[in-house]
Each structure stands twice: as C-alpha cells, then as structure tokens.
C-alpha cells in the first residue's frame with residue numbers, strides 16, 4: 001500500500017516499438033507536419049543514416065554526421081548551422097545517446113521536433129535532459145523542448161551493436177532505474193517501470209551475450225532500456241549519476257563502461273539507507289544482493305569492473321572525490337568524504353562491492369519512498 005505523498009507527471013511522446021518499426025519513420029514525420037528532416041548520426045554510422053535518408057525520400061533534407069559523445073559545443077554549433085542551412089523543419093536522430101544528444105542541442109535553440117531512432121540502451125530519447133560540453137566542462141539541464149516528439153524502437157537496428165557495448169549500455173540503463181527506485185521524488189508508477197526495466201535487462205543481457213543476433217533478446221533489452229530511460233527523465237538521480245558525470249566529464253572516461261564499474265559500489269554505499277529499493281533491484285535481477293548482483297552480472301558478461309581498466313589514474317582519485325563532493329545531489333545516505341574516497345578506491349581496484357558498516361547514524365538526506 002502506498003502511504004507516502006508523491007507527484008507524478010507524464011509527458012507527451014509517441015513510442016512505436018517492434019522489429020520493422022523503422023519503416024514508420026516517414027509516417028511519423030508526416031504526423032509531425034514535417035517535410036524536410038535533417039538526419040543526424042556519428043561519422044562511423046553514416047551508412048545507417050543514409051539508409052534512413054533513403055527511406056525518407058524527399059522528406060530528407062540531408063545528413064549531418066558530426067555527433068560526438070558528450071556533445072562538444074563546436075559540434076552543436078556546426079549541427080545548428082547545418083539544420084538552418086538545409087531549411088530543416090524536423091530532426092531525425094539515428095544512433096545512441098551521443099546522436100540523440102546532438103538533436104537535443106539543436107532543439108534547445110530552435111522549434112524543430114525530434115524523431116529519435118535509438119540504437120543503444122542509454123535512454124536519452126525518453127528524457128528532457130540535455131548535455132553540452134565546453135572548455136572541458138559538461139553542463140546538463142532539463143528543458144521539455146528537447147524531449148523527442150516520437151521514438152521508434154526497432155530492435156533490428158541494435159543487432160549491429162557489438163556485444164561488449166550492448167552489455168555496458170544495458171547496465172547504464174539499469175543504473176537509471178536503480179537510482180529511480182530511491183529517488184527523492186520517486187513515485188509508485190516509476191517504481192513499477194524501474195523494476196520491470198531492470199528485470200527485462202537482467203534477463204536480456206545474458207541472452208544477447210550468448211546469442212547477439214537473437215531478436216527476442218534484443219527486443220527485451222530495448223524494452224528495458226525504454227522503461228529505464230523513462231525513469232531517468234521523470235525522477236531525480238543521486239550519487240551514482242553525480243559520480244559518473246564528474247568522472248566522465250573531468251577525466252574523459254567512456255560513459256557506459258563508467259556506469260557499469262561504478263554502479264555496484266554506489267549501491268553498496270546506499271544499501272543500508274535504502275533497503276526497500278535494494279530489495280526491488282535484487283528481486284528484479286533474481287539475486288540476493290543488489291550491489292553484488294550488478295557486479296556479478298557485469299563480470300559474468302565480460303564487462304569492465306575496475307576504473308583502472310577504463311582509463312582512470314589512481315593519482316586522480318583524490319581530485320575526483322573532491323569534485324564529487326561539490327554540489328552533491330540528494331542521496332539516501334549522506335555523501336561524506338572518507339566513505340566516498342573508499343568507494344572510489346574500491347571501484348578503481350574492481351573489488352566486489354561490500355555493503356559498508358555505517359560509521360554514523362544514517363540520517364537520510366532524502367526519505368526513501370516506497371514506490
């Protein structure tokens with residue numbers, strides 16, 4: 001029974017899900033009243049964007065293939081200029097979070113609606129969150145103007161996503177849902193989506209690891225990613241996302257791999273302060289312990305589990321700790337220097353996470369909701 005007050009806000013978005021839905025792209029643009037769409041992609045995925053442009057026929061206004069992770073301001077400005085020059089009245093983002101992020105950077109300063117066609121499990125297509133990087137600093141914000149108007153989830157497009165990337169991208173999605181379960185502003189509807197999203201990815205990732213072209217597993221993973229992305233866009237994130245933004249932005253570490261390494265350690269850090277959320281994460285993964293469950297999943301599927309293996313230098317851990325303590329997000333357990341530094345050390349070494357003995361009484365900074 002729900003006994004906590006909460007706020008639930010829904011946002012208007014159309015989602016088409018299933019193998020072959022890519023074919024609906026022209027009709028989706030038609031519904032948006034768009035007749036000239038700029039297709040966005042990364043340079044290596046240009047062939048896929050060309051296939052989409054061919055499908056759009058006269059509705060394609062051109063291709064911009066300059067999407068880069070974390071949306072450097074220079075690439076945002078080049079894309080904005082390309083959209084204006086092409087006379088585009090809509091954007092089609094075909095790719096992962098980097099490409100969707102570029103579409104958002106254009107939508108932030110123009111009225112162009114976005115049709116997102118995701119090919120990873122990052123979940124950006126379901127959020128009003130944008131990120132822009134300038135002078136080595138990444139700033140993020142929320143603005144409903146950047147929320148894609150329509151999303152086509154076609155699992156056939158994820159068949160080409162290499163298995164290693166699929167696994168870390170899926171755990172990136174699990175991180176959104178896990179933090180959603182102890183969000184300060186969580187609600188029971190998002191709790192359901194989070195638990196279902198984790199469960200879908202928990203069964204899909206081992207299945208696609210064993211058989212990367214199994215369309216059923218790919219569909220299950222994309223379904224989980226959708227739900228987890230919706231949670232990310234709807235409720236506040238906590239220590240895990242703060243740490244990943246700090247480490248990713250300041251030390252240029254790969255996004256999904258970083259989430260994969262850090263998540264078990266943050267779950268261990270928060271375990272005693274958010275026991276109900278941990279039970280739901282563990283149950284969704286079919287394990288006894290949430291932190292160990294995520295760590296074991298990553299290890300079993302060959303994903304990185306140590307910061308030192310993804311480019312972090314040990315001499316930067318003190319700086320990382322100091323940065324993460326600045327403007328801390330609300331978190332179930334107070335964010336304190338010594339245990340945070342310990343968390344970073346364990347993540348650096350890749351040790352299996354251990355729920356810590358809290359040295360202080362867990363005066364919660366946020367009340368754990370029971371969504």
Ligand SMILES: NC(=O)C1=CN([C@@H]2O[C@H](COP(=O)(O)OP(=O)(O)OC[C@H]3O[C@@H](n4cnc5c(N)ncnc54)[C@H](OP(=O)(O)O)[C@@H]3O)[C@@H](O)[C@H]2O)C=CC1
Nearest residue numbers: 042044069070096097098119120122124127129160161255
């Ligand atoms: N605003 C928001 O709500 C969110 C934003 N993000 C942001 O998105 C970015 C991370 O997103 P993520 O999806 O992990 O990163 P990318 O979009 O950079 O994609 C990750 C990798 O997947 C590869 N890839 C993508 N699609 C395919 C495909 N069809 N076939 C083969 N390879 C493919 C890319 O290859 P290639 O380089 O060749 O294209 C790239 O190497 C970060 O900048 C993050 O901050 C993430 C989540 C939510």
Ligand SMILES: O=C(O)/C=C\C(=O)CC(=O)O
Nearest residue numbers: 129130131140172241244
């Ligand atoms: O950094 C952004 O662009 C916005 C949000 C995210 O990246 C979410 C995440 O950390 O996965």
